Structures are given as C-alpha cells and as structure tokens.
Amino acid sequence: MSKFDIDEALIRKLGSLLKETGLTELELEKDGQRIRVTSQAAPATVVHAAPVANVAAPAAAAPAKAEIAKNALTSPMVGTAYLSSEPGGTPFVKVGDKVAKGQTVLIIEAMKVMNPIAAPANGVVKDVLIHDAQPVEFGEPLIVIE
Numbered sequence: 468m469s470k471f472d473i474d475e476a477l478i479r480k481l482g483s484l485l486k487e488t489g490l491t492e493l494e495l496e497k498d499g500q501r502i503r504v505t506s507q508a509a510p511a512t513v514v515h516a517a518p519v520a521n522v523a524a525p526a527a528a529a530p531a532k533a534e535i536a537k538n539a540l541t542s543p544m545v546g547t548a549y550l551s552s553e554p555g556g557t558p559f560v561k562v563g564d565k566v567a568k569g570q571t572v573l574i575i576e577a578m579k580v581m582n583p584i585a586a587p588a589n590g591v592v593k594d595v596l597i598h599d600a601q602p603v604e605f606g607e608p609l610i611v612i613e
Contacts, residue, residue, distance in 0.1 A: 478504060484578060488547060488602040539596065539608035540587060546577035548609060550599040558599075560610070564592045572610055575603065586612055 481504040494503040566586040594611040
C-alpha cells in the first residue's frame with residue numbers, strides 16, 4: 468500500500484471552491500488517490516432546485532421534465548456558469564437564436580479555469596434554464612436546444 472501524500476494547497480483550493488459555489492461536497496480522484504472535501508453548510512445555502520425563469524412562467528407553459536432532459540444541454544462539470552464572455556456583456560445566445568454544432572453557448576468556470584461549452588448540434592435555443600454567474604452541478608440542465 469502506497470503512502471498518501473496530502474496536498475494542503477489543493478485541499479484549501481477545494482474548500483474555497485465549496486464556499487464560492489455554495490456546494491456542500493467536492494470529490495477529486497487522481498492517480499488512484501481520492502480526496503473528498505465536504506462542508507457543513509446550512510440548508511439555506513443549497514442551490515435553488517428550479518430556475519427563477521421557470522418559476523415566473525405559467526405551469527402549462529413550462530416544458531415537461533422529460534422534454535427538458537431530452538433536449539437540454541447539461542453541465543459537464545461543477546462550477547459557475549456565465550452566459551457572456553464578460554460581466555454585463557452580450558450573451559453568447561438567447562432564446563430564439565439559431566446555433567451551430569460546436570458554437571460556444573456559455574462558459575463554466577471551474578477551479579479558476581474558463582471552460583467554453585459548445586452546442587452539441589445545430590438547432591434553435593428554446594430556453595435558457597440558468598442565470599448568469601449561477602453555480603451549476605454536473606448533469607444540471609443548462610440550455611434547451613431543439
């Protein structure tokens with residue numbers, strides 16, 4: 468059994484990321500070693516389950532969960548989602564825009580790295596399910612493209 472070297476700087480970075488994103492747990496595995504950092508945050512810090520845009524819409528107009536899951540671009544990672552390249556900038560896409568496969572539709576910041584997220588196929592943006600600078604989790608629906 469090999470010795471597990473503790474990287475205190477990495478643990479501190481992960482702890483900071485927990486605070487920044489409002490998440491309660493992060494897990495990282497590399498070269499057969501796993502680090503899990505958890506926070507005992509109060510329930511009030513939990514990320515909202517439903518985006519505000521859907522809350523304001525009438526229930527009949529909101530897409531069904533199965534439809535969102537089928538057509539939604541989901542987050543490939545945990546981080547903070549940005550809808551434009553700079554604060555207050557023009558959004559990459561908005562409802563009604565035509566997008567091409569590979570076109571950047573948003574950015575997710577994870578561990579101080581900006582990751583462009585591309586449209587998986589050609590289509591039209593039907594709904595943007597998140598807000599600018601919103602923390603997102605892996606697998607969370609972000610944008611509906613049909």
